[in-house]
Amino acid sequence: MASVVLSEPEKLYIVHGVQEDLRVDGRGCEDYRCAEVETDVVSNTSGSARVKLGHTDILVGVKAEMGTPKLEKPDEGYLEFFVDCSANATPEFEGRGGEELGTEIANTLYRVFSCESSVDLKSLCINPREHCWVLYVDVLLLECGGNLLDAISIAVKAALFNTRIPKVRVLEDEEGSKEIELSDDPYDCIRLNVDDVPCIVTLSKIGYRHVVDATLQEEACSLASLLISVTSKGALTSMKKVGKGSLDPESIFEMMETGKRVGKSLHVALQKILDEEERLGTSRQKVGFLG
């Protein structure tokens, strides 16, 4: 993980600041940095999104492909996650350096999305036991500025919102063999319902208090963090503790409450921006990567 080295007095300054609810950049303990969200940035994907949270830059692409359903769930499609830590973010990720972090993040995403109610997988089924849609979600880390998982989960939700899966019809022949027909109209597609897709909120424990959306410097001062995934209704779908420090059970309860509260506002803000972008449609000037 990209990290910065800080001197002891610097760390002390940050810890005391958090105690008084005034972080280095003037934010309170529950404030997020200003985020920029844009969808449909990669043209050859079914859906894509780019999220910039301070110095953290994430690009997510979703590709819908046809595959066979899993044996234990024959009438559902599924999601596959792959996280690539680009060497652009930090030289430590060159070659195979970013693999460890990438697999860790991918496993966290699998866990968060393992909840049955998050994505309606039955809508991805075409023919039970034979054909289904597989959504390959690829995450690319362009820049590491702290709080990676929150930004990744926001980008994944935005990309899934933007995903357009072509409508297919199953035709049955006289012999009984099934043929799949793709509709001719490129705009004839199904959209996913992302109302229950959870977002990850990382709460880092610094001193006696916890902060949301930690920067790299704040992450260097925190010994333990709690990752919780919250849906828009405030329901917790998964929880994970990271870091080498220990957490008091009472503080875990407090952090969970804060996480639920912050998670709900996060979903409201994200949905607002996604709806606004949808409403602007083609009249919005695309910024992409060269803006």
Next chain:
Amino acid sequence: MAAITMRLPVPRKVVGPSASRGGEKHLVAPGDTITTDTGYMRGHGTYVEEEKLIASVAGAVERVNKLVCVRALKTRYNGEVGDIVVGRVTEVQQKRWKVETNSRLDSVLLLSSMNLPGGELRRRSAEDELAMRDYLQEGDLISAEVQSVFSDGAVSLHTRSLKYGKLGQGVLVRVSPSLVKRQKTHFHDLPCGASVILGNNGFIWIYPTPEQKDEEAGGFTTNLEPVPLADREVISRLRNCIVALVNQQLMLFDTSILYCYEASLPHQIKDILKPEVMEEIVLETRQRLLDLEG
């Protein structure tokens, strides 16, 4: 109450050339032809190909009589004797420390160039060498002056004055070295209630103004008491103002930082980092600086 703002990205506005700049700056990109006149000598940032002088970096062309060179706008710090730098210790070696100063090679701080506590002047012994880690460890921040530059470009630092030494509590902001204006002094005690060190290497250190000048300390003792909230607010505001100035590509010096601070007072500290607020306060700062000149 959590405050989360999300926005759609806005394409960056092309900033037109400002009227205050005296004379046209000849900006070039790598590969641009500077001149086809063969009478010029090539300096840094240029090369000759097919009798044309071509730029190899992106920056402004500078001409001194017959010497043409290109000064890059975004570059690593190139040390010059007498510069003040703020650096972070990366290694503790046998008789020296390696300090990271945002240059191509790590800078060197020799044990003999460091002040001993109490200001005593004596030859450094083996005990001093073993006690090096007590003075400076990996991760510590120091302010120092450039003593000399080696032939490979590495910089040798010294802290032979009581105003240099280990830095205590405060905030570090990293900017591009070309944005720090060269001035007579780089240590400023701003009237708003905090002090700032503008390192020539682009490391800006903002810290609470110490109450009394401790003469014997020489920069070794660090004050570990919690900084009061009022000072913290000033420091956070200054940090955000500096980030705003860098974002809008304005030169950093004590007056510009102070004007930006005053322009930002009507806004909340965390709002300064919003793009529209940044533009507004930097525009006001630019205006005041122009009025000051004109």
